[in-house]
Amino acid sequence: xxxxxxxxxxxxxxxxxxxxxxxxxxxxxxxxxxxxxxxxxxxxxxxxxxxxxxxxxxxxxxxxxxxxxxxxxxxxxxxxxxxxxxxxxxxxxxxxxxxxxxxxxxxxxxxxxxxxxxxxxxxxxxxxxxxxxxxxxxxxxxxxxxxxxxxxxxxxxxxxxxxxxxxxxxxxxxxxxxxxxxxxxxxxxxxxxxxxxxxxxxxxxxxx
Amino acid sequence: xxxxxxxxxxxxxxxxxxxxxxxxxxxxxxxxxxxxxxxxxxxxxxxxxxxxxxxxxxxxxxxxxxxxxxxxxxxxxxxxxxxxxxxxxxxxxxxxxxxxxxxxxxxxxxxxxxxxxxxxxxxxxxxxxxxxxxxxxxxxxxxxxxxxx
Numbered sequence: 001x002x003x004x005x006x007x008x009x010x011x012x013x014x015x016x017x018x019x020x021x022x023x024x025x026x027x028x029x030x031x032x033x034x035x036x037x038x039x040x041x042x043x044x045x046x047x048x049x050x051x052x053x054x055x056x057x058x059x060x061x062x063x064x065x066x067x068x069x070x071x072x073x074x075x076x077x078x079x080x081x082x083x084x085x086x087x088x089x090x091x092x093x094x095x096x097x098x099x100x101x102x103x104x105x106x107x108x109x110x111x112x113x114x115x116x117x118x119x120x121x122x123x124x125x126x127x128x129x130x131x132x133x134x135x136x137x138x139x140x141x142x143x144x145x146x147x148x149x150x151x152x153x154x155x156x157x158x159x160x161x162x163x164x165x166x167x168x169x170x171x172x173x174x175x176x177x178x179x180x181x182x183x184x185x186x187x188x189x190x191x192x193x194x195x196x197x198x199x200x201x202x203x204x205x206x207x208x
Numbered sequence: 209x210x211x212x213x214x215x216x217x218x219x220x221x222x223x224x225x226x227x228x229x230x231x232x233x234x235x236x237x238x239x240x241x242x243x244x245x246x247x248x249x250x251x252x253x254x255x256x257x258x259x260x261x262x263x264x265x266x267x268x269x270x271x272x273x274x275x276x277x278x279x280x281x282x283x284x285x286x287x288x289x290x291x292x293x294x295x296x297x298x299x300x301x302x303x304x305x306x307x308x309x310x311x312x313x314x315x316x317x318x319x320x321x322x323x324x325x326x327x328x329x330x331x332x333x334x335x336x337x338x339x340x341x342x343x344x345x346x347x348x349x350x351x352x353x354x355x356x357x
Contacts, residue, residue, distance in 0.1 A: 028282055037274050045266040059270045063277040070278065140250075141257050164262055195219040202250045 018082050025073050037066060043083070043165075044090050050160045051094035052101070053145055058094075065093050080174045087167075087175045091157055098149075147197045154178075155190035162187050209237040214244045222251040 016024070016035050024032025044065050049058035068089055076085050148156060157176060161167040167175070169183045176183065209217075209230075214237050220226045221234045238244050 030283075033278050033282075034275060037271050037278070041271050041274060042266060045270060046264075049266075050261075055264075055266065059267060059273070062266075062270065063274050066274050066278065067281055070282075137253075137257070140253055141261075144254050144257055163258060166262075191219050195216070198251070198254070199215055199218065199247065202247055 022073060022076065022082065025070055033070070036069070040083070040086055041066075044086065047087065047090045047160070047165060048094045048097075050148075050164050051091070051156075052097055053149070057097070057101075061093060061097055065090055068093065084171060084174045087161070087165075087171075088177075091161075091175065095153065095157070143198070143201060147194050147201075150197060151190050151193055155186050155193065158183055158186035159190035159194070209233040211237075211241060211244055214238065214241070215247065218244075218247055218251055222248060222255050 016032070021032055021035055021039075025036060041062065045055070045058050045062045048061045048065065049055050052058050052061060069086060072089075076082070148159065151159060154176070158172055161172045161175060162169070169180055169187075172183045172187075173180050178186075214221070214234055217226060217230060217234055221231065221238075224231070226234060238248050
């Protein structure tokens, strides 16, 4: 059976409970895989996207995340919900990818620096033509992402899960395996740091 | 509330997570201060951007791609074409081809390098030299010279 019957199977498997899903995945059952992907793909891709910064990378990463989920499901201890466990895997994988990207970014910056010092042309990337409103919106989006990516790792995870994924403090505590007061503190400090960075930028912007 | 106090609460104010009294004081301040009102509008734009990003859905084909990847991982038969095998087989095949080429080359070269067969008789050797060097007639001195060598 191939994936062409996907919509019908989704309808069929809508009633699958969490234990049934886990059992199905452990049996390597196609229906269970389909249900897992349709049920959790949005959660996984969106969370990954907030960390890696673009949808294409997030979608590529989501394939690895789902394979990881299937391969390591036998280690799931059922002390938390499956969704929480999936969030944990998603966050860890995304953070690892961001670290890899940062390392690659350093290398690329060094390479471009080398090209500049040796007089080679860097070659500008094509930029789509955008209206001034779009440009301003894009600029603010980049500013926001830059501010979030500058947050310390734990603050960034807590803030993204809280603001973008609407997770409660209790759920965040379970995902991050820390206590509730620690989550509150992380989110508070994340807000202050973001505010500091953004307000500084806006005041600089006004001066210019 | 003054401008500095407002600045330190602007994020929470834009998110409406301030306590009631503080929120009202901030609301009053922002209605009278132009620069803080501008700052607040910037934060509101950021809040809108965050909301847009929250509502953006993934590519509708993403699920199909993920499922295809799972299909390849768990259901496709893994024979000699699998990556692990190819990683081993490719270098082995290349090394084998190279070694065979070298052996064939050295064997044929050795075959060509036997102008005079030492075990053959003198007349056979002379015949061989005649045919190879295109010499129709040898003088007796030449015969002696060749044979002495």
